[in-house]
Amino acid sequence: MKTPSELRYTEDHEWLRPEGKSGRIGITDFAQDQLGDVVFVELPEVGRAVKKGEAFGVVESVKSVSDVFAPITGKVVSVNQGLVDTPELVNQDPYGQGWIVELEIADDAEVQALLDAQAYAALQEGGH
Template sequence: MKTPSELRYTEDHEWLRPEGKSARIGITDFAQDQLGDVVFVELPEVGRDVKKGEAFGVVESVKSVSDVFAPITGKVVAANQALVDTPELVNQDPYGQGWIVEIEIADDAEVGALLDAQGYTALQEGGH
């Protein structure tokens, strides 16, 4: 299971990559593996304000439905429209083409408070 060291993570298995004023967000390799084949992703509207911990999207596999939670507070500035027709990108490339949204960072401290790769790995090993 890949856990890139440059990313930040949540206990709900989302990752976050800060890119200037905003951050890309997706679900982790561990999360996509647990879900299995992703067949549908419900994306939020661009422009929507989300609060840290709020469910803003849904990833559905053949068997299950999982909420995606906002790792930070902010405005959704982009959603990965490629997932509409090719939701399997979440399985194939969870940290790259399988990204889900971009959120404008409202509070840098929230980013700093997220888990680092080591912390997230420890969480998985601890039995999530």
């Protein structure tokens, strides 16, 4: 499973790519592999304010439904409309074209508190 070193991660298997004042968010390679074929992604509305840990999106595979939790507090500045017709991008390119939302970062300290790639990879090896 890939865990790019430039990203930050949560224990719930989301990733965040900080870029200036905002960051894109998606689910990890491990998460997409566990879910299997993704067939539907429910996206939040642009402009919605979310709190760290809040469920603000849903990824559905053939068999299961999984919430996407906000890794940090912030405001939704854009969503990946490409997933509406091509949800399988989450499987095919989880860290790239399969991104789900972009959040405006409210507090940099929250970003710093997220897991780095090494810690997230260790978590997976721990059997999560």
